[in-house]
Amino acid sequence: MWPSKFDQTGNRKRKHRYGDEDEIKMEQQELKRRAMLNKEIKAFAEKIAEAASASNGDTLDLDIPFRELSFEGVPFRTSARLQPTTECLVHLTDPPFLVVTLADIEIASLERVQYG
Numbered sequence: 001m002w003p004s005k006f007d008q009t010g011n012r013k014r015k016h017r018y019g020d021e022d023e024i025k026m027e028q029q030e031l032k033r034r035a036m037l038n039k040e041i042k043a044f045a046e047k048i049a050e051a052a053s054a055s056n057g058d059t060l061d062l063d064i065p066f067r068e069l070s071f072e073g074v075p076f077r078t079s080a081r082l083q084p085t086t087e088c089l090v091h092l093t094d095p096p097f098l099v100v101t102l103a104d105i106e107i108a109s110l111e112r113v114q115y116g
Helices: 020-056
Strands: 071-073 080-084 088-091 098-101
Touching: none
Parallel strands: none
Antiparallel strands: 071 080, 080 088, 088 098
């Protein structure tokens, strides 16, 4: 006689992860939402650049932060993820927002640097 521990999957091992399906679905929805927002923001920025060039003939260069070069900093007594661009150092995710041109930076204090 077969033991009663066999399940409906044909004797395959099942991992019981309750709630994982919902979490995976929510993650996928979040990724889709972020991708859609990124496309909308990029389209908006391109429209702004086109409108600026149409109004005065000058080109407007858009600057995108380099996420791979981001680091933690403390610009307003709270820790923030700072991201460099070609012209600025920015923190745009939480208020208070920060945009500092690289020409305005005189001193950089590198504390707790970990190499590797």
